[in-house]
Amino acid sequence: KNQVEQSPQSLIILEGKNCTLQCNYTVxxxxxxxxxxxxxxxxxxxxxxxxxxxxxxxxxxxxxxxDADTKQSSLxxxxxxxxxxxxxxxxxxxxxxxxxxxxGTRLTVKP
Amino acid sequence: xxxxxxxxxYLVIGTGKxxxxxxxxxxxxxxxxxxxxxxGMELHLIHYSYGVNSTEKGDLSSESTVSRIRxxxxxxxxxxxxxxxxxxYLCASSPQGAGKTQYFGPGTRLLVL
Numbered sequence: 076k077n078q079v080e081q082s083p084q085s086l087i088i089l090e091g092k093n094c095t096l097q098c099n100y101t102v103x104x105x106x107x108x109x110x111x112x113x114x115x116x117x118x119x120x121x122x123x124x125x126x127x128x129x130x131x132x133x134x135x136x137x138x139x140x141x142d143a144d145t146k147q148s149s150l151x152x153x154x155x156x157x158x159x160x161x162x163x164x165x166x167x168x169x170x171x172x173x174x175x176x177x178x179g180t181r182l183t184v185k186p
Numbered sequence: 187x188x189x190x191x192x193x194x195x196y197l198v199i200g201t202g203k204x205x206x207x208x209x210x211x212x213x214x215x216x217x218x219x220x221x222x223x224x225x226g227m228e229l230h231l232i233h234y235s236y237g238v239n240s241t242e243k244g245d246l247s248s249e250s251t252v253s254r255i256r257x258x259x260x261x262x263x264x265x266x267x268x269x270x271x272x273x274x275y276l277c278a279s280s281p282q283g284a285g286k287t288q289y290f291g292p293g294t295r296l297l298v299l
Binding site for chain 2: 084106120124173177178181
């Protein structure tokens with residue numbers, strides 16, 4: 076069983092709508108959590124990084140939250156655009172620097 | 187845009203062939219990584235390097251080998267390709283230090299017939 080579980084597996088929304096992607100992890104001890112955006116045929120690009128003490132972090136229309144007690148994170152996308160269509164990957168780093176990747180949520184934004 | 191490059195982007199090759207996937211970065215990063223990613227699945231670390239002449243195996247067992255003769259170059263070689271090697275291979279690099287951002291290349295999509 077993967078130590079980083081993401082949901083939903085895929086999501087289709089209309090342009091301009093908001094959405095929230097979930098990430099639950101069992102990785103311990105925890106160092107930090109990142110959300111990456113991976114466009115089709117490209118490598119992942121880092122969106123946000125959060126450490127144990129951070130609850131929320133924003134990057135433009137992307138807002139990530141972290142609850143280290145329940146080991147849950149979410150990525151909220153506001154006013155979605157067609158260019159937001161991509162896979163969003165949650166990555167949790169352990170204290171020993173090992174990184175655990177989620178399988179990603181495939182988001183499709185339709186006009 | 188990260189300055190990390192992978193070639194070829196796509197490769198279709200027959201079973202038994204030897205192949206080398208190239209990865210180069212111009213950011214002067216000491217750390218470099220190779221990941222394998224199947225469609226809809228998570229990335230798995232197969233090799234990493236902390237610097238020149240340093241290579242380590244990752245979490246996922248792989249029949250590939252790597253070398254790090256120069257800081258900027260981290261090629262991955264398969265001596266005898268098999269259909270089970272069909273996958274996407276992503277190269278990444280990061281600066282020294284804990285928790286630094288990894289910058290990914292565009293990936294090589296490999297199909298072994």
